[in-house]
Amino acid sequence: MTSRSCAQPGCSAASEPDAPVALCGAHLAAAAEWVGEASGVTEPLPAPCVACGSRLGVTYRSGRLCAVCEWRFGDVADGELAPPRVDVVYYLRFGERIKIGTTANPRQRFAQLRFDELLAFERGDRAVEQARHRQFAAWREGGEWFTASPSLVDHVALVAAGHPDPWALYARWRSEALALRVS
Structure with a gap:
């Protein structure tokens, strides 16, 4: 198997052999980070969602959302109000x-x-x-x-x-x- 050079202009590192595009590890990581910021990264929330109790969230550049109900993590519901009625x-x-x-x-x-x-x-x-x-x-x-x-x-x-x-x-x-x- 012949090694390829990274396709990023100015980079002389070898591309990762199993990568779907000819990029070195550093440029693959940068691309993955960019995609994660744009599309969100699914990961555990630091604490349960206040709206539904889920522990799974999606992190974006702008903040975190609950993966189940899309409540913005960190927003606080008014504890003095009764829970909303949903028939x-x-x-x-x-x-x-x-x-x-x-x-x-x-x-x-x-x-x-x-x-x-x-x-x-x-x-x-x-x-x-x-x-x-x-x-x-x-x-x-x-x-x-x-x-x-x-x-x-x-x-x-x-x-x-x-x-x-x-x-x-x-x-x-x-x-x-x-x-x-x-x-």
Whole structure:
């Protein structure tokens, strides 16, 4: 294997043999730093995010953001204010049935329920929940439980599309509500 010279003008060092571009180690490091500043570097936060509790952040030249909810690390929420209310319509699977319900406190609500899997969150209150109940009324089994019909399963998949973790989406909504209240 023949060694190549660094492609950076004026640099006479040998390029790194496995690098995708002919740059020496110093110039590869400089390029990586530049990309990190422009695109952000994912790394642990020094302390949990005040909005969602995540420890994962993205560092930019301008500062750090929570990787989950995008709260600016270091911004302080007003501790005297109650947490923001974020109403969600939730979809829970239990066997071959799906529950369509609503809550402003999903963790507390789910502690009261028996289910196999949280399928999705949809931003909305009782009006949205009632619209979903009417939409899928033909498959209602009683209360808020519905047969997992193809149309309901498709709807849940559409609501969940692009959001593999419903809790991360909920954390983002709470962070947005908190940021709107603080600004």
